[in-house]
Amino acid sequence: MTATGIGASVKRVEDFRFLTGQGNYTDDINRPNQTYAWILRSPHAHAKITSLDVSAAENAPGVVAIFTGKDMEADGVGSLPCGWQVNNKDDSPMAEPAHPPLVIDRVRHVGDQVAAVIAETKDQARQAAEMIAVEYEVLPVVTNMATAIQGGPQVHDDAPNNLCYDWHIGDKDATAAAFAKAAHVASIDIVNNRLIPNAMEPRAAIGDYDTATGDHTLFTTSQNPHVIRLLMGAFVLNIPEHKLRVVAPDVGGGFGSKIYHYAEEAIVTWAAKKIRRPIKWTAERSESFITDCHGRDHVTKAELALDKDGKFLALRVDTLANMGAYLSTFAPCVPTYLYATLLAGVYTTPQVYCEVKAVFTNTVPVDAYRGAGRPEASFLLERIVDRAARETGLSQVEIRQRNFIPNDAFPYQTPVALEYDSGDYGSTLDQALTAAEVDGFEARKADAAKQGKRRGIGYSTYIEACGIAPSAVVGSLGARAGLFESAEVRVHPTGSVTVFTGSHSHGQGHETTFSQLISDTLGIPMENVEIVHGDTGKVAFGMGTYGSRSLAVGGEAIMRATNRIIDKATKIAAHIMEAPEADIEFKDGKFTVSGTDKEMAFAEISLAAYVPHNFPHETLEPGLDETAFYDPANFTYPGGCHICEVEIDPETGVVDVINFSAVDDVGRVINPMIVEGQVHGGVAQGIGQALLEGCRYDENGQLITGSYMDYTMPRAGDLPSFKVGTHATLCTHNSLGVKGCGEVGAIGSPPAVINAIVDALWDLGVKDMSMPATPEKVWQAIQNAQ
Amino acid sequence: MEMTGEYRIPASIDAVWQALNDPDVLKQCIPGCDEIEKSSDTEFSAKVTAKVGPVKAKFSGAVTLSDIDPPNGYTISGEGTGGAAGFAKGGAKVALAEDGNETILTYDVNATVGGKLAQIGSRLIDSTSKKMANEFFGKFAEIVGEQSANDAPAPAEEPVVEAAANAIPAAPNAPAPADRPDMGDKKGLPPMVWVGGVIVLVLIALWAFQQ
Numbered sequence: 001m002t003a004t005g006i007g008a009s010v011k012r013v014e015d016f017r018f019l020t021g022q023g024n025y026t027d028d029i030n031r032p033n034q035t036y037a038w039i040l041r042s043p044h045a046h047a048k049i050t051s052l053d054v055s056a057a058e059n060a061p062g063v064v065a066i067f068t069g070k071d072m073e074a075d076g077v078g079s080l081p082c083g084w085q086v087n088n089k090d091d092s093p094m095a096e097p098a099h100p101p102l103v104i105d106r107v108r109h110v111g112d113q114v115a116a117v118i119a120e121t122k123d124q125a126r127q128a129a130e131m132i133a134v135e136y137e138v139l140p141v142v143t144n145m146a147t148a149i150q151g152g153p154q155v156h157d158d159a160p161n162n163l164c165y166d167w168h169i170g171d172k173d174a175t176a177a178a179f180a181k182a183a184h185v186a187s188i189d190i191v192n193n194r195l196i197p198n199a200m201e202p203r204a205a206i207g208d209y210d211t212a213t214g215d216h217t218l219f220t221t222s223q224n225p226h227v228i229r230l231l232m233g234a235f236v237l238n239i240p241e242h243k244l245r246v247v248a249p250d251v252g253g254g255f256g257s258k259i260y261h262y263a264e265e266a267i268v269t270w271a272a273k274k275i276r277r278p279i280k281w282t283a284e285r286s287e288s289f290i291t292d293c294h295g296r297d298h299v300t301k302a303e304l305a306l307d308k309d310g311k312f313l314a315l316r317v318d319t320l321a322n323m324g325a326y327l328s329t330f331a332p333c334v335p336t337y338l339y340a341t342l343l344a345g346v347y348t349t350p351q352v353y354c355e356v357k358a359v360f361t362n363t364v365p366v367d368a369y370r371g372a373g374r375p376e377a378s379f380l381l382e383r384i385v386d387r388a389a390r391e392t393g394l395s396q397v398e399i400r401q402r403n404f405i406p407n408d409a410f411p412y413q414t415p416v417a418l419e420y421d422s423g424d425y426g427s428t429l430d431q432a433l434t435a436a437e438v439d440g441f442e443a444r445k446a447d448a449a450k451q452g453k454r455r456g457i458g459y460s461t462y463i464e465a466c467g468i469a470p471s472a473v474v475g476s477l478g479a480r481a482g483l484f485e486s487a488e489v490r491v492h493p494t495g496s497v498t499v500f501t502g503s504h505s506h507g508q509g510h511e512t513t514f515s516q517l518i519s520d521t522l523g524i525p526m527e528n529v530e531i532v533h534g535d536t537g538k539v540a541f542g543m544g545t546y547g548s549r550s551l552a553v554g555g556e557a558i559m560r561a562t563n564r565i566i567d568k569a570t571k572i573a574a575h576i577m578e579a580p581e582a583d584i585e586f587k588d589g590k591f592t593v594s595g596t597d598k599e600m601a602f603a604e605i606s607l608a609a610y611v612p613h614n615f616p617h618e619t620l621e622p623g624l625d626e627t628a629f630y631d632p633a634n635f636t637y638p639g640g641c642h643i644c645e646v647e648i649d650p651e652t653g654v655v656d657v658i659n660f661s662a663v664d665d666v667g668r669v670i671n672p673m674i675v676e677g678q679v680h681g682g683v684a685q686g687i688g689q690a691l692l693e694g695c696r697y698d699e700n701g702q703l704i705t706g707s708y709m710d711y712t713m714p715r716a717g718d719l720p721s722f723k724v725g726t727h728a729t730l731c732t733h734n735s736l737g738v739k740g741c742g743e744v745g746a747i748g749s750p751p752a753v754i755n756a757i758v759d760a761l762w763d764l765g766v767k768d769m770s771m772p773a774t775p776e777k778v779w780q781a782i783q784n785a786q
Numbered sequence: 787m788e789m790t791g792e793y794r795i796p797a798s799i800d801a802v803w804q805a806l807n808d809p810d811v812l813k814q815c816i817p818g819c820d821e822i823e824k825s826s827d828t829e830f831s832a833k834v835t836a837k838v839g840p841v842k843a844k845f846s847g848a849v850t851l852s853d854i855d856p857p858n859g860y861t862i863s864g865e866g867t868g869g870a871a872g873f874a875k876g877g878a879k880v881a882l883a884e885d886g887n888e889t890i891l892t893y894d895v896n897a898t899v900g901g902k903l904a905q906i907g908s909r910l911i912d913s914t915s916k917k918m919a920n921e922f923f924g925k926f927a928e929i930v931g932e933q934s935a936n937d938a939p940a941p942a943e944e945p946v947v948e949a950a951a952n953a954i955p956a957a958p959n960a961p962a963p964a965d966r967p968d969m970g971d972k973k974g975l976p977p978m979v980w981v982g983g984v985i986v987l988v989l990i991a992l993w994a995f996q997q
């Protein structure tokens with residue numbers, strides 16, 4: 001291993017510019033003659049617009065133009081598209097109501113876009129928006145899913161009973177038969193709390209139209225600029241790809257919330273052509289709360305059948321999943337193919353049957369958020385396994401060990417479609433037990449008891465599917481896109497390299513990790529490598545970053561392109577050194593002829609490729625620039641064991657996370673420091689979900705957790721120093737053997753925290769704890785149990 | 787949001803009554819009040835402009851009065867809208883009681899808020915409403931108390947109105963005394979009291995909007 005090669009904890013090269021305020025974020029970009037947009041949003045969760053009068057606002061100082069949904073409709077602007085079609089049990093397609101960028105005559109959630117005001121300054125636009133006269137006829141509101149599907153107020157006329165789809169997976173009859181034979185059935189009701197993503201950088205978009213060329217440019221805070229170009233160009237604004245450039249420069253965090261094609265992107269792109277001037281829109285933080293897609297929000301009933309030895313026989317799950325008011329870009333796949341397919345977990349459960357009803361409500365749309373479906377699956381599974389252990393008298397460790405998929409069973413076909421390629425769940429658990437010093441827990445618990453505190457320990461042995469995704473598989477499941485990745489490796493004449501990747505970095509450290517791949521493979525210093533991403537004008541194509549796919553899919557594409565570079569360079573080297581190609585060896589950045597002292601540096605070959613005086617022109621073209629598209633053969637399956645130790649003050653209900661140990665199998669680790677950072681961030685978010693974060697609407701559909709005063713994000717003081725380790729089994733279907741690390745922390749941690757709380761309070765009679773486990777809720781549970 | 791309060795006003799119930807009928811007095815108590823209009827005996831509207839920092843917003847409040855039970859009180863309902871700041875709507879019971887030479891005003895407000903007002907202000911709305919109400923009624927009590935002291939020998943309608951007119955410039959839309967001759971004859975509290983209540987809500991909206 002070299003200092004900058006695979007396996008080295010190289011400090012992130014991008015951090016210098018981020019930490020010194022020199023990042024180039026969308027809001028840092030200003031175009032000549034730029035105007036500013038302010039979006040007038042609905043204060044009502046559900047209402048008909050009976051009149052919309054912009055005439056006074058149009059005469060306000062600085063106003064350039066005001067647009068409404070009717071203006072966009074008249075111009076043929078389409079609905080914001082959904083990228084995944086899930087079918088009902090009877091194979092009919094899901095309900096897919098229209099989602100106009102600006103509403104036509106009805107608002108469906110607080111924050112819905114009513115009008116766009118374009119002015120010379122942002123303040124002028126905002127003040128003019130105040131002068132728009134909107135009359136609303138308030139309609140009945142539904143926020144509760146159970147009410148929504150039982151004749152509650154209709155969010156969309158074309159989605160009867162607010163049902164988006166009624167879907168299932170698994171063998172219902174075989175599952176029922178297994179339950180009939182069960183020695184014990186554990187059951188649990190689970191609410192996976194709705195979360196509000198809070199990327200450090202709010203969303204922003206700049207639309208720019210070149211009147212000379214007719215080219216559109218959109219600068220936007222996106223995790224996948226090519227996807228935005230495709231969706232917005234083809235489905236919303238009817239702009240062909242060659243006339244539309246989408247740039248996602250430095251992006252300050254996404255966690256999924258910046259995957260989707262948002263209304264504001266379409267509005268500024270469309271309106272910029274109308275007014276022939278650039279338009280910038282930047283969300284205020286309070287707009288982010290009511291317009292960035294939310295995450296999670298499942299209500300589930302689950303049952304686990306066990307035999308007399310504690311072996312799992314079958315799992316039966318019934319879930320309601322909130323879609324919010326409209327279908328966001330990938331919303332339908334989250335509670336289905338990213339959720340129910342993971343319900344076997346790391347266990348040999350032979351039968352799994354899951355039904356999911358996706359429901360429209362008068363709330364902000366819900367889509368993928370760090371983990372997307374998999375946190376919901378692992379929370380359910382690890383909670384019910386915890387419950388089953390308590391009811392059958394098995395220890396938390398024993399019940400898991402009895403049911404783990406054994407190492408010799410891989411590749412392992414689950415009853416819910418997925419085939420796991422590798423894993424070593426027993427060793428991962430053992431390593432975590434050591435890290436968490438579980439042996440000393442009883443003594444620590446006794447010590448805490450002397451202080452009047454209650455200690456608990458909770459386990460989570462989770463799995464997830466990432467490296468998204470094999471295109472043919474997801475296509476058969478309703479994805480309306482391929483999920484490959486592309487890379488171009490361009491070697492310059494003097495041997496430095498620019499990599500153009502379709503993966504987008506918004507905090508993941510790609511500029512470091514990908515440079516390490518190149519440095520390691522080509523034997524050149526990392527500083528000779530530049531990673532370019534986030535610009536459809538530069539990168540040929542890309543599907544972007546989500547689902548922990550950048551290294552497993554994007555990195556593999558880079559490796560393939562790089563190997564093509566080496567193949568071609570080897571041919572050039574063979575020609576120049578007058579040796580058979582088979583005798584050329586490439587190592588540490590040098591081409592050598594085996595058995596001789598002839599050698600040429602990588603840069604000498606690259607120069608020869610661009611100054612081809614002595615060059616095999618008969619068989620090769622000049623230049624050294626290769627592109628690869630990589631479509632994975634399977635998902636990757638990171639997994640691991642998280643162990644959480646909490647101490648609860650029964651007098652106050654405050655839960656203190658004392659110890660958190662995570663041992664994750666993310667496959668081969670390219671940069672341990674980055675992996676550790678990703679796990680830290682994910683675990684912090686998971687603990688945030690478990691203890692602090694809870695999105696709440698009132699009965700009128702008003703978001704009452706709409707600021708940091710009411711929506712609690714985890715802070716350093718809420719968290720212990722994490723113990724993070726890895727135990728790698730290699731992915732079998734990519735050359736790097738990597739699995740992905742971006743989401744493991746958020747997927748594995750919430751059940752460990754809640755299981756620890758239940759462990760601390762079980763003997764008081766507290767059987768369950770919903771998230772977030774706030775002090776009030778914990779205290780109340782203790783009081784109720786006594 | 788629920789809010790209750792009680793204010794002791796150093797004036798007779800008649801003087802309070804008069805002042806509550808005086809748009810000029812109310813305007814003086816409500817910062818940024820542009821106009822108060824009476825559209826019928828039981829319907830009123832008010833407009834308030836406020837500017838804090840870079841943000842300026844215009845709020846409109848409309849109020850209707852019902853269940854009038856002179857002189858004990860009534861139920862009132864109203865709605866204040868503030869554009870992008872959202873809206874507040876609700877109802878309240880307001881009552882006056884005589885206590886020697888002074889008057890005790892009590893109110894009990896029940897309101898729902900929407901839009902940014904709910905999003906940002908839900909946690910702080912109770913304490914802030916209280917603060918806003920204190921400011922409003924504090925100013926009201928001060929003005930009425932002063933007038934009452936000045937006019938103590940002659941607690942008739944005309945001098946009170948004159949005093950108010952002297953205190954601040956008359957608003958263009960302020961109804962002349964002749965336009966509301968019957969107001970002073972009714973027993974019970976005039977709807978203007980609730981206009982004040984709605985304005986309090988509107989002020990909360992303003993406060994929340996600036997955050």
